[in-house]
Amino acid sequence: MAEAHIAVRELTMAYGSRVIQRDLSFDINRGDIFVIMGGSGCGKSTLLKHLLGLVEPAAGDILYAGDSFVHANANARDVMRRGWGITYQSGGLFSAMTLAENVELPLQLYTDHSPADRAAIIAYKLALVGLDGYQDFYPSEISGGMRKRAALARAIALDPDILFFDEPSAGLDPISSRLLDDLIVQIKESTGATVVMVTHELPSIFGIATNSVYLDAASKTMIAYGNPRELREHSDQPVVRQFLAREASTAAQEKTA
Amino acid sequence: MSQAQPAEFELQVEDRDSAVLTLRGDWVHGREHPDYRELRDELAVISAPELVVDCSALGTWDSVLMAFLLQCYNQCRDENIEFQPRELPEGVQRLLQVATAVQPYKPPAQRRRPWYARLHLGELLRDFLERSRETLAFIGEVSIALWKLLLGRSNTRFVDFRTFCYQAGPNAIAIISLTSVLVGMILAYLGAVQLRQFGAEIYVADLVVIGTLREMGVLMTAVVMAGRTGAAYAAQLGTMQTNEEIDAIVTMGVSPVEFLVVPRILALVVMMPLLTLYANLLGVIGGGIVAGGMGITPLMYMNEGEQALSLVHLNVGLLKSVIFGALIAVAGCRAGMNSGRSSAAVGEAATEAVVIAIVYLIIADAAINIIFQQVGI
Numbered sequence A: 001m002a003e004a005h006i007a008v009r010e011l012t013m014a015y016g017s018r019v020i021q022r023d024l025s026f027d028i029n030r031g032d033i034f035v036i037m038g039g040s041g042c043g044k045s046t047l048l049k050h051l052l053g054l055v056e057p058a059a060g061d062i063l064y065a066g067d068s069f070v071h072a073n074a075n076a077r078d079v080m081r082r083g084w085g086i087t088y089q090s091g092g093l094f095s096a097m098t099l100a101e102n103v104e105l106p107l108q109l110y111t112d113h114s115p116a117d118r119a120a121i122i123a124y125k126l127a128l129v130g131l132d133g134y135q136d137f138y139p140s141e142i143s144g145g146m147r148k149r150a151a152l153a154r155a156i157a158l159d160p161d162i163l164f165f166d167e168p169s170a171g172l173d174p175i176s177s178r179l180l181d182d183l184i185v186q187i188k189e190s191t192g193a194t195v196v197m198v199t200h201e202l203p204s205i206f207g208i209a210t211n212s213v214y215l216d217a218a219s220k221t222m223i224a225y226g227n228p229r230e231l232r233e234h235s236d237q238p239v240v241r242q243f244l245a246r247e248a249s250t251a252a253q254e255k256t257a
Numbered sequence B: 001m002s003q004a005q006p007a008e009f010e011l012q013v014e015d016r017d018s019a020v021l022t023l024r025g026d027w028v029h030g031r032e033h034p035d036y037r038e039l040r041d042e043l044a045v046i047s048a049p050e051l052v053v054d055c056s057a058l059g060t061w062d063s064v065l066m067a068f069l070l071q072c073y074n075q076c077r078d079e080n081i082e083f084q085p086r087e088l089p090e091g092v093q094r095l096l097q098v099a100t101a102v103q104p105y106k107p108p109a110q111r112r113r114p115w116y117a118r119l120h121l122g123e124l125l126r127d128f129l130e131r132s133r134e135t136l137a138f139i140g141e142v143s144i145a146l147w148k149l150l151l152g153r154s155n156t157r158f159v160d161f162r163t164f165c166y167q168a169g170p171n172a173i174a175i176i177s178l179t180s181v182l183v184g185m186i187l188a189y190l191g192a193v194q195l196r197q198f199g200a201e202i203y204v205a206d207l208v209v210i211g212t213l214r215e216m217g218v219l220m221t222a223v224v225m226a227g228r229t230g231a232a233y234a235a236q237l238g239t240m241q242t243n244e245e246i247d248a249i250v251t252m253g254v255s256p257v258e259f260l261v262v263p264r265i266l267a268l269v270v271m272m273p274l275l276t277l278y279a280n281l282l283g284v285i286g287g288g289i290v291a292g293g294m295g296i297t298p299l300m301y302m303n304e305g306e307q308a309l310s311l312v313h314l315n316v317g318l319l320k321s322v323i324f325g326a327l328i329a330v331a332g333c334r335a336g337m338n339s340g341r342s343s344a345a346v347g348e349a350a351t352e353a354v355v356i357a358i359v360y361l362i363i364a365d366a367a368i369n370i371i372f373q374q375v376g377i
């Protein structure tokens, strides 16, 4: 098997002395759509921030294509980050820029396209998320779901290698979130990118995820790793099966009650 | 195919019924590729009802090709030409499907106004009146909220008031100390040079005491507080506006003026006189330092200064400080509450708060001085 695209090794995450999760070790392979699951507040966004280098780990290492990210210096990190596209839980769009300017910024920074080419690429990226024509709108002038999609358009501006999404489909209607799932799959298939996302949406977990990890808030570590469809049937952890089969959880509770 | 092929397109019009667009080569970022505008002009003149897009000779591709194809697709749709892909790579096909699933949004056409239209005098006046009206309305709201506070039916929280008092008072002591000592020294220098010509250096003490108490102590404090606290108020409220926090307060059934604005204004109005007293004291000391350097002993300085000191001068300064405090807080809060919902708008609000506050200060100071001059205080 090929070398893991992202490898997490014995990672312990803490804010100050408060440990959020400890001893996380897992691989994310190239071309995976990898989902980070878990109850609210278990540390999913925190794990994502560690993968992005926004928070330093308390212990452990994160490797990208075999190179340590944790021990890399600032320049090396910037080089690694060049191939990433990221959306944040609350959008992260620049509120003082129009959507076109938001998408244009990475193109301006890292490519030498002419202005006309940039405009064409912006139109294409916005069209992918169904927002062509909204170039001159400010983030405050569009809806929350549109903001999520605009953030996605900015994330894919440079055809990234790895895409990180924090709850991309939260707050979207079922049809849009289905379209978003399709889009993520299309982008992944056509560019071969690896996708790492935090999500609670069971339809998208089962629809598109190829691998996943479940973080448990009580034991403060990962308690399941693998394809979510298999975990639903065969996980030895009842919490994971309950999480993945929402209907069954009430049944399980009734049985124990 | 190791050698990169140049990207190019060719449009062949076979007969009246169909046209073929052939794409060849590697359409990737960092390579020369055709500009869509060339195709647009050619495409605009064909009359075929159908355009076949042939990609059988296409090499590698990325967003550059997709952007090109999407423009082509959109033009075809606008001109009712049927877009017929032939041998599109699987990925291109699917991405194009996603990108064209939703029709582009066409914003309603807007009449563009030339820049000089904005210099219209009537419009400027209307703008100014509109702003004044808004400010008056804001002051009205604040007054109502204050009245409610007096009646004890207000949603103002005492904890907030205390926090803002702390921010506006003790936290400002360091900067106020620095500015007021220096201003006292400057006053003394200015006066001493003139007074020495008459051999009346000793009156520097009078000049510093009266000048500081009536005017400079309070004015400098107010300017510092406008830059410090007024701007902070605008930025805080502006950020809350951006985060929809103010919407949340409104929908909780609480007036944002009572909840956010009143404690801020009260805190500044209460702290300003105290800061002014402190600034007065340090200003006089600063003047004394300079006077000492000119051969006036501290004792002489204090004696002379004491004669100049009167309750009237002190009270004039304190009255001004209350008024200035209210003006700074109103300017800051108004700018924040009316801020737009973006990071740039918050910055503008903070700037506006400081500029307006200083304009208010100078106008109010001049007006108060003129009135007192007339009444002879």
Ligand SMILES: Nc1ncnc2c1ncn2[C@@H]1O[C@H](COP(=O)(O)OP(=O)(O)OP(=O)(O)O)[C@@H](O)[C@H]1O
Residues within 6 Å of the ligand: A015, A020, A038, A039, A040, A041, A042, A043, A044, A045, A046, A047
């Ligand atoms: N900046 C921070 N400083 C201190 N503690 C934090 C910080 N950010 C998050 N936490 C804590 O870390 C824990 C995990 O937070 P995190 O945001 O990662 O949760 P999450 O799994 O993403 O939850 P959700 O599904 O609600 O987004 C929480 O208990 C939170 O209190």
Ligand SMILES: [Mg+2]
Residues within 6 Å of the ligand: A044, A045, A046, A089, A166
């Ligand atoms: Mg989160």
